[in-house]
Amino acid sequence: MNITDSDIKLIKSKGLTVDKVLSQIEIFKNEIPFVALRSAATLENGISKISDTYQKELIERYEKKVYDLETIKFVPASGAASRMFKELFRFLDYYDADKESLNSYTNHEKADAIRLFLIGLEKFPFYSTVMNEVKRFSPDFDSLSEGEQLYLFVEVMLRERGLNYGWYPKGLLPFHKYSERIATAFEEHLYEAAGYNVNGDKASKIHFTISKEHLEAFNEEFERIQQDVELKTATKFDISYSFQKPETDTIAVTMDNEPFRLENGELLFRPGGHGALIENLNDLDADIIYIKNIDNVVVRKYQNELSGFKKVLAGKLLEIQQEVFDILKCIDKEVPTEEKLKQIKQFLVEELNVRLPLDFDKFSDKFKVLFIKESLNRPIRVCGMVINEGEPGGGPFWVKQENGRVVLQIIEAPQINKNDRRQKEILAGATHFNPVDLVCGVRNYKGEKFNLLDFVDPDAGFITTKTMNGRRLKALELPGLWNGAMSNWISVFVEVPLTTFNPVKSVNDLLKSAHQVKLFS
DSSP: OOOHHHHHHHHHHTTTHHHHHHHHHHHHHHHOOOOOEEEEEEEEBEEEEHHHHHHHHHHHHHHHHHSSEEEEEEOOOOGGGGGGGHHHHHHHHOTTTSSOHHHHTTGGGGGGHHHHHHHHHGGGGTTTHHHHHHHOOOOGGGOOOHHHHHHHHHHHHTTTTTTOOTSSGGSSEEEEEEESSSHHHHHHHHHHHHTTTTTTSSSEEEEOOOOOOGGGHHHHHHHHHHHHHHHHHOEEEOOOOOOOOGGGEEOOBBBBBOOOOOTSOOOOOEOOOOOGHHHHHHHHOEEEEEEEEEEEEGGGHHHHHHHHHHHHHHHHHHHHHHHHHHHHHHHHSOOOOOHHHHHHHHHHTTTHHHHHOOTGSSOOOHHHHHHHHHHSSSSSEEEEEOOOSSSOEEEEEEEEEETOOEEEEEEEGGOOOOOSHHHHHHHHTEEOOOOOOEEEOOTTTSSOOGOOOGGOOOOOOOEEEEEEETTEEEEOOSSSSSTTTGTSSSEEEEEEOOGGOOOOSGGGGSSSSGOSOOOOO
């Protein structure tokens, strides 16, 4: 790589080093090895199913302790709404009302999304807002053909000259329509947090990771709703924000693994994906950190059920944490007896899904204690898992590491070699997937906060192919936040109902019952 002075200046401005950039280029050249799946995690092997009675016990455990705990909800919210509207942008690019009727266009096989959008049009929370703007733009709207009307509606909704929803962060889009007002996903996260993430002072801390250019808009939204939400929930909200750090950007390369340069000769750096947010998460310090994506919310009539399962996961975390801390404090004082070692082994295998070395019983007492301490002195995450019904996203698998150990991990599809028949079969046999529903404990048994960066698997990222200005390039995504970035945590997987997973990946998802205050008649 031929490094110029201007390259060095750009690299340093991002908080990166030349060596770091060169090491990223080496990753492209050497490629990232696929994971070695051993089997899918199932209810029989790696995922816990919690009975109704046990759920009540875990909720009680959490509710007894929560007011003595510091809790915070962490919401990745920098995602742009443009992906939600992909099919609508396609409609604007390809539909010509002068050449084709809307009925003809929607009869195309690839126009299913447009047909569904049109059928449910008046059920969208933004319908009235957009229509008011449309009629301001076009006083003769009612005289237009159906195709011209829909085209104008979509154009005014998405384009900069209209409401510009295509530019919005997803968290600030209209998500739900109530009688008193329209609510954004941001607002719904406040209502949800009031159900489980509240301390003894009736305060709730929520941290959003956002794009810097949207900070003012988020602040304005909070100012607009704060008084009403705090009054209705009897909760004081402590909202904070952070941005993806520029030093987590990664260099892009050509298909020949040479640095990709823009037309002006400048190196191209791209955001490193949601895995970069492990830095933001690491800056937080709390007894319990909830993690949930910005678009996974429900209308308020379903929130009590959702809050209950959050408390179940948190209660499970506290239960496991207590046992882990007791063991670590015990082995700090003395070498455990044979009977105590037997109990610890049972806990490792049955509760934490740790696969012990075959010759563990032959270890000396010193090495048994070292193995136990190394296995337990880690951050802990309890992850909700839902039944797989074909939704995209990472899934729970048993994975063989380079050191030969088999561990539970959340794995994304790009990490799997789909050309390998056996790996493909394991992927196809997965029964559950990860809805990004995590409850995390990030302090050790001495009350000290872990440095979460120490538990990242740097080899768990992946390489993707993109296009920029008609030129293909390769991009490097850092180990995902709930994948490789938490690879070396203690991971416990618990089945939760599918009703807890209601993401809005496409605008038409807003037509689903979880996002409708009044269901279709």
